[in-house]
Amino acid sequence: MRSGVLWCSVLPDPALPAPSVAWALGRSLGNAVTRNRVRRRLREAVRARESRLDRAWYLIGARPEAARMGWDELSSETGRLLDACAAAGVGR
Numbered sequence: 342m343r344s345g346v347l348w349c350s351v352l353p354d355p356a357l358p359a360p361s362v363a364w365a366l367g368r369s370l371g372n373a374v375t376r377n378r379v380r381r382r383l384r385e386a387v388r389a390r391e392s393r394l395d396r397a398w399y400l401i402g403a404r405p406e407a408a409r410m411g412w413d414e415l416s417s418e419t420g421r422l423l424d425a426c427a428a429a430g431v432g433r
Contacts, residue, residue: 370403
């Protein structure tokens with residue numbers, strides 16, 4: 342699933358007690374400081390919307406443009422990505 346600068350792969354697992362999220366942020370995103378900043382922002386944006394997530398394994402990645410986005414824009418992109426996953430029935 343793709344939404345703007347973000348993408349997500351989902352593997353449903355009803356046996357999980359809660360959704361599990363991992364990050365795929367490669368060197369093309371920037372140096373370690375940049376990747377960690379983007380990871381922290383994404384983690385907080387997902388945490389704010391955790392109730393929307395089904396019990397599944399999520400792998401969320403970002404294109405290099407994500408490093409140049411501000412918090413509000415990245416948070417909105419994250420919301421759109423998770424909404425797209427829910428609309429597609431991914432994780433159900």
